[in-house]
Amino acid sequence: MVFETVLFAIAAYMAGAIPFGKIIARFVAQIDITKRGSGNIGATNVARELGTKWGIITLLLDMLKGFVPVMLFSYLFSQAEPWNETALAGIGICALLGHMFPSSLRFRGGKGVATGLGVYFAFSPLSCLCSLVLFIIIVMIWNYISLASILAVAAMPLFLMLFGKPQPLIIGSLIMALLICYKHKVNIQDLIRGEERRWKDRKGKDIGN
Template sequence: MKYLAVIIAAYLVGAVPFGILISRLAKGIDVRMYGSGKIGATNVIRAVGGKAGLISMLLDVAKGSLSVLLAWLVLHTHSSQAAAAAAAVVGHNWSVYIKFQGGRGVAVFVGGLFAMYWPIGLATGAIVLGLGVLTRYMSLGSIVGIAVSIVAMAVLVVMEEQPREYLIYTAAIGCLVLYEHRGNIRRLRAGAELRLGGRGEVREGDPSGNEVDKRGGPSDEGS
């Protein structure tokens, strides 16, 4: 029962839509009505601004880290840490509080990694932000950072420096987050991805994340 309770708690923590809360407090808007329709930091930056986006990112990272710490305090097992981190990402991406909408889970994924083994979490976050800012493609930074984290964790597990449960989390949830970026990958290959700093267009229709924006086509850039 404790295991299940921890997983449910981690999901509910991960599901807190900080992107929506911050955008409403800062500008009185629903971030889902802009740009990608997602609630992640990149879309908050587009819709509200850099400061709000940074706060949203840090809070999303905290969701992943707190879920892992909760699992360790209650159950003290690596498997519960991995499961709780995964539940937090699932909660962020499909939040029960907002009709199972959400983000793409990059920041929450990094937060989970940071709490498990901070050097990889820190390195992954640095790659995501560094490459994202350098190229102005946050999606590219996210994709490369996640790929590097999977390889790095695999090496550490083979060397018996980290438990295999951490690799299961990194590989499985990392691939899930990469899958959530499939549209971004297509646009990067086509040279059509929107760069960081572009303002989010107001979306038409309800904030479902699946409507078209005022440019007349699907809009799912960002996070």
């Protein structure tokens, strides 16, 4: 079981490291997304530079990077030892780390919101839905994607506790939330200074729509 878990953790990192945003931007618009906008490979920057449709596609693909490894491990080893839940949390974290620190991009990846969302959905669909609702409400009120992302992921461990999920998943989600907040440190500084870019200010060209 230990050997299989280690293999899955490595595979989860490799899956998380697939830079879908960079691939889509190169294929659709022949641009290097890491040199446009915020320089981020995530869905928000793709949407701003290429349009909403391609941002949504990037979002879904990045979510799958977190969702598939966790669900596949859960399916294959559902009858394994009690520490299976700890392994699930670890695999989810590895997928997130792959997205944030991909070796193919010199460990300069995305901020992890979409991939983390995929992991959270695998942990608890209902808790994830609550975080999504919170995200939408914050965007509608303040129009900051970064602020909504930070607060939504920060709330995820609380929702898992509320719905009685196992402690390893709660701790895993807390670690993931801290990692995502760390990757948003520049956004947090800009929010404090009142310099953060609002979603309504995006310049997406809706390429291909």
